[in-house]
Ligand code: HEC
């Protein structure tokens with residue numbers, strides 16, 4: 620009895636002690652999902668932001684090292700293009716976060732495309748593709764076409780997918796014949812196997828070890844205080860409210876929103892998702908992009924209208940420019956310069972270090 624009460628007293632003392640240590644107490648807030656989140660490295664409430672190690676793949680195209688390797692070669696091979704001069708990597712460069720650094724992409728012969736090249740990082744975690752969501756899977760994206768006008772078809776027409784030039788060309792390369800046989804036994808070199816291999820490669824392009832990821836896993840020094848404050852702003856519905864669209868874990872809701880870009884106010888604006896789903900809310904709505912590796916993919920937005928991350932933040936702070944069909948989740952935000960510094964620092968914490976990429980050797 621006596622020992623018990625001593626224990627109790629000690630326990631009480633310990634509780635009081637911990638209550639009286641406000642410096643050690645981690646901030647707690649209710650996020651845009653109405654979940655209570657404790658802002659401490661490795662805290663279980665942060666788990667939803669951790670990506671699964673491997674993204675899901677369809678049963679008829681599970682990832683194997685042979686498929687990924689073949690897909691990587693195809694991604695880097697100009698023989699895949701109709702002209703024999705363009706590669707996927709012309710517009711999705713590893714050193715630019717798998718984007719191209721241009722406001723909107725430029726095709727072969729200098730034709731400027733209507734939209735920016737999105738990153739291919741972490742695409743395997745997403746469930747809908749292209750700025751207007753017209754492709755449901757990576758495999759379908761790879762075969763291209765789908766009857767959409769060529770100018771928004773991601774350079775695919777120049778890849779000769781329609782006339783099969785690339786298939787004849789690849790079939791003449793003994794190295795490819797062997798590699799396709801190993802990756803897709805008995806299936807040959809077809810539009811489908813080319814697209815499948817590329818999709819398998821794309822699923823292997825993963826960013827899941829940024830400073831933010833390491834912090835989620837428990838490394839308390841992985842991000843600094845400013846970045847931590849930025850994360851708090853990001854998920855706080857009463858502050859920056861970013862995660863209402865840029866959801867856990869891949870910073871996208873796979874949804875479409877009109878964020879009030881100036882270009883929507885121009886005559887004959889790009890209607891975005893509306894072209895696929897003609898409901899009013901979707902006019903000028905584009906897919907929420909992932910923000911992982913965002914430090915590498917400037918300029919920003921589908922029209923490349925924001926040069927720097929700071930320009931993106933200022934855009935959100937003023938609640939967008941064109942209000943004619945603005946998402947109900949967009950409104951002006953009361954953000955100080957310090958808040959914007961913190962948000963910007965947080966966005967950089969989502970970026971993995973840009974290691975030089977070893978280009979694959981192509982078969983002959
Ligand atoms: C001329 C530049 C260019 C080339 C070459 C190019 N792309 Fe793209 N890519 C783009 C643009 C621009 C978009 C966005 C188009 C849209 O949404 O309308 C895009 C979109 C994509 C997407 C969808 C990404 C997402 O977030 O939804 C994937 C996947 C992709 N490209 C893979 C490829 C592959 C594979 C190749 C080679 C076969 C390729 N790209 C060649 C510019 C290019």
Ligand code: HEC
Nearest residue numbers: 859860861864876905906907908919920921931935946948
């Ligand atoms: C209403 C939903 C919504 C909210 C709220 C929102 N975003 Fe976005 N975000 C999007 C969509 C959609 C795009 C692409 C828009 C486009 O290009 O037309 C985007 C684009 C971006 C981009 C550019 C990425 C790229 O690759 O081009 C960044 C950076 C970004 N958002 C950060 C933020 C931050 C930081 C906040 C909070 C201050 C925020 N977003 C709030 C939906 C949203």
